[in-house]
Amino acid sequence: MERLACLAIGYVFGLFETSYIIGRLHGIDIRNYGSGNAGTTNMFRTLGKGWGAVTFLGDAFKAIFAAVAAWLIFGRTYADIWPLLCLYTGFGAVLGHNFPFYLKFHGGKGIATTGGTIFAINRPLCGLAILGFCAGLFLTGYVSVGSLVVAAGFLIETIIFGQLGFLGMAQRYLNEMYAVAAIVTALAFYMHRGNIDRLRKGEERKAGFLDKTKNK
Numbered sequence: 488m489e490r491l492a493c494l495a496i497g498y499v500f501g502l503f504e505t506s507y508i509i510g511r512l513h514g515i516d517i518r519n520y521g522s523g524n525a526g527t528t529n530m531f532r533t534l535g536k537g538w539g540a541v542t543f544l545g546d547a548f549k550a551i552f553a554a555v556a557a558w559l560i561f562g563r564t565y566a567d568i569w570p571l572l573c574l575y576t577g578f579g580a581v582l583g584h585n586f587p588f589y590l591k592f593h594g595g596k597g598i599a600t601t602g603g604t605i606f607a608i609n610r611p612l613c614g615l616a617i618l619g620f621c622a623g624l625f626l627t628g629y630v631s632v633g634s635l636v637v638a639a640g641f642l643i644e645t646i647i648f649g650q651l652g653f654l655g656m657a658q659r660y661l662n663e664m665y666a667v668a669a670i671v672t673a674l675a676f677y678m679h680r681g682n683i684d685r686l687r688k689g690e691e692r693k694a695g696f697l698d699k700t701k702n703k
Contacts (some may be wrong), residue, residue, distance in 0.1 A: 489565060493557045493572045494579035500553035501583020504594055505545030506530045509538055518593060526595035528630050543599045550580040550603030570608050570654045571664045577604025578671055585678060596678040598634040601671060605641060609653065615644050628693040631682035638675035642668045 506525045510517035513534060521529040527546060531539030557576040562569055581597040581604065602620075606613040619640040623633035645668045648654055649661040656664070676683070685691035 489561050489572060490575050493561065493575040494582075496557050496560070497550070497553045497576040497579020497581075498583040499579075500549045500556070501580035501585075501600060502587050502589070503545065503549045504584065504587050504590060505549075506542045506595065507587075507590065509534065509542060518590075524595055525590070525593070527599050546584060546595065546599035547603035547606070549584070550577045550600045551607050553577070553580045554604070554607035568656055568660050570656060571660050571667070573608045574604065574664055574667050574671075577601070577607060578667060580604065581671060581674065585674070596634070597675060598637055601637065601641065601675065604671075608645075609648060611653075612641075612644055612648055616640060624694060629682075629686065629691055630694050631679055631686065631691060635676065635679060635683075638672045638679075642672040 504525055506517045506527070506529065509530065510520075510525075510533075515533075517525050517529060517533060520533045522532075523529070527539055527543040530542040553576050554573050557572060558569070561572055565572055577600070581600045583594075584600045585594045585597045586592040587594045602613065602616060605616050616637050619636040620633040623636035624630060627633075642665070645654075646665055649656070649664060654661065654664070682691055
């Protein structure tokens with residue numbers, strides 16, 4: 488029951504669609520511009536670096552705030568499995584971000600929100616995710632590659648941290664956490680399926696936040 492409750496808490500917080508709200512304040516629906524995605528990269532390219540940064544922070548912090556809310560309700564009672572419940576909460580936030588019911592389930596791709604989830608679970612884990620994103624971005628020039636490195640790295644690093652004892656849970660709960668992390672990673676790859684196809688064809692647009700032209 489507590490797992491479903493954490494998913495629900497996360498989903499409610501995830502419904503704060505930062506780029507959509509900012510776009511509406513500017514008289515636009517961000518989903519009608521650029522890539523059509525309600526996320527950080529499209530906001531950078533549509534309204535500039537400042538609003539792009541605000542979007543990133545908003546999408547990341549809603550996962551963190553969701554984790555705080557879940558901790559206040561369940562943290563002390565279920566302290567022995569808190570990393571797992573934190574992941575369920577973050578997964579819910581990603582689902583709310585990607586599939587907001589009030590936007591006909593058309594939201595973002597969830598990488599910033601995943602980043603906020605990683606931070607809430609374990610700060611060193613988050614540091615590795617940031618390094619992975621930067622490496623993927625600067626080595627290839629593609630934001631999508633950096634995002635996919637974060638998603639794949641999250642699963643790998645969660646397993647390593649868990650097996651080394653850094654998450655402090657019994658093995659049966661660690662196995663459950665690995666399964667949920669695998670779902671989060673698979674969802675990220677699914678949401679980036681168009682980017683993956685363009686990368687394969689050599690048609691993906693490289694990072695360039697001053698470029699206001701539309702995505703392919």
